[in-house]
Amino acid sequence: MRIKNLNLKNFRNYFSETIIFGSGLNVLYGKNAQGKTNCAEAVYYLCTGTSPRAKRDKQLIRRGEEYAEISAEAEGRYGGVEIYAKITENGREIRVNGNKITRNADILGNLFAVFFSPHELRLIQDGPDERRRFLNVSISQLSRPYYIALVRYNRILEQRNNLLKEKNLNTVYDLLPVWDEELCKYAATIARQRADFITRLAPVAAEFHSKLTDGAENLKVSPEKKYAGDEEELKKRLFNELSNNYDRDIRLGYTASGPHRDDIDIEIDGADAKLYASQGQTRTAALAIKLAEVEIFKELSGEYPVLVLDDVMSELDLPRRKKIAQLSGDRQTIITCTHAERALYGLETTKIKIEGGKVKR
Ligand SMILES: Nc1ncnc2c1ncn2[C@@H]1O[C@H](COP(=O)(O)OP(=O)(O)OP(=O)(O)O)[C@@H](O)[C@H]1O
Numbered sequence: 001m002r003i004k005n006l007n008l009k010n011f012r013n014y015f016s017e018t019i020i021f022g023s024g025l026n027v028l029y030g031k032n033a034q035g036k037t038n039c040a041e042a043v044y045y046l047c048t049g050t051s052p053r054a055k056r057d058k059q060l061i062r063r064g065e066e067y068a069e070i071s072a073e074a075e076g077r078y079g080g081v082e083i084y085a086k087i088t089e090n091g092r093e094i095r096v097n098g099n100k101i102t103r104n105a106d107i108l109g110n111l112f113a114v115f116f117s118p119h120e121l122r123l124i125q126d127g128p129d130e131r132r133r134f135l136n137v138s139i140s141q142l143s144r145p146y147y148i149a150l151v152r153y154n155r156i157l158e159q160r161n162n163l164l165k166e167k168n169l170n171t172v173y174d175l176l177p178v179w180d181e182e183l184c185k186y187a188a189t190i191a192r193q194r195a196d197f198i199t200r201l202a203p204v205a206a207e208f209h210s211k212l213t214d215g216a217e218n219l220k221v222s223p224e225k226k227y228a229g230d231e232e233e234l235k236k237r238l239f240n241e242l243s244n245n246y247d248r249d250i251r252l253g254y255t256a257s258g259p260h261r262d263d264i265d266i267e268i269d270g271a272d273a274k275l276y277a278s279q280g281q282t283r284t285a286a287l288a289i290k291l292a293e294v295e296i297f298k299e300l301s302g303e304y305p306v307l308v309l310d311d312v313m314s315e316l317d318l319p320r321r322k323k324i325a326q327l328s329g330d331r332q333t334i335i336t337c338t339h340a341e342r343a344l345y346g347l348e349t350t351k352i353k354i355e356g357g358k359v360k361r
């Protein structure tokens with residue numbers, strides 16, 4: 001997958017700009033607060049339909065303007081694709097190859113990218129919600145059924161949580177099994193696909209990790225143990241787990257088990273990385289996991305995703321930076337950094353200087 005150009009209109013600090021990317025390594029460089037991350041954010045938005053940092057789409061509109069437009073032309077194994085998004089105060093319109101999409105799910109799978117940011121490098125140090133986010137963003141791009149299950153699951157979960165706060169307990173006990181039947185259907189899809197994804201990811205991540213540590217350390221990534229079995233079995237198990245805990249959930253006023261509480265097991269040399277690993281170790285492991293994610297995308301979609309590395313080079317040591325740069329040989333990579341030279345290592349690159357929301361030509 002390759003993004004040919006990115007067009008930004010009233011997006012963040014951009015007024016009207018086109019960024020033309022090369023097919024290999026692209027380096028977006030410039031001083032702080034010039035619009036480099038904004039550019040990575042725009043790509044992320046076209047891939048996933050959400051921003052990695054804005055709570056509301058409205059924040060993406062250049063201050064003082066009424067709307068923002070982002071579009072990109074990309075080239076994939078099935079030919080060209082054009083994605084366009086217009087964001088206004090009250091909503092948005094998304095077009096794929098000129099056709100307006102009606103479901104959010106339809107934005108997914110048109111443009112594939114894997115994102116690294118300092119945020120992703122904290123994948124292991126941060127809480128389980130970050131790891132779930134990693135799984136959700138990644139698997140949603142690869143599987144629409146997953147994304148749809150996730151949206152429905154969250155909707156029913158919210159209703160279930162409201163029900164748990166209801167005063168009339170008879171109503172609560174009557175309705176819970178009804179909600180849970182529906183909830184567990186989606187929960188099982190989510191849990192199954194996450195477990196499959198992690199199982200696929202694990203050996204690849206271990207291999208990258210071994211390379212990054214010169215074989216000194218052993219990384220083991222695994223899904224939660226309770227997720228063995230097929231979707232039907234999982235559904236039953238999740239349903240029983242909820243049924244056995246009605247009282248707990250009513251007391252708490254929310255649903256305390258299910259995929260929205262799950263985590264990934266990550267061990268380095270047999271010890272829980274979240275508890276015992278040093279900062280450097282967790283970063284290396286996170287990097288190995290992200291590099292593995294790229295390979296899984298290739299395996300499942302048939303082509304390499306675009307790699308977007310926002311500001312990660314400065315957080316890694318030279319051998320690890322080189323490793324990343326080398327990987328971008330046969331795939332498109334977009335790197336943001338403040339000093340172009342330091343990130344390059346003499347490799348062939350397209351350098352793009354960003355200054356005050358403009359490409360400096
Ligand atoms: N909605 C908006 N309207 C106008 N300007 C905005 C909007 N949102 C963000 N900005 C501005 O965009 C600028 C650039 O942000 P960005 O995060 O892309 O910087 P950067 O080049 O990645 O910098 P750094 O090197 O510090 O990461 C900031 O000055 C910010 O104030």
Ligand SMILES: [Mg+2]
Pocket residue numbers: 036037038311336
């Ligand atoms: Mg930035």
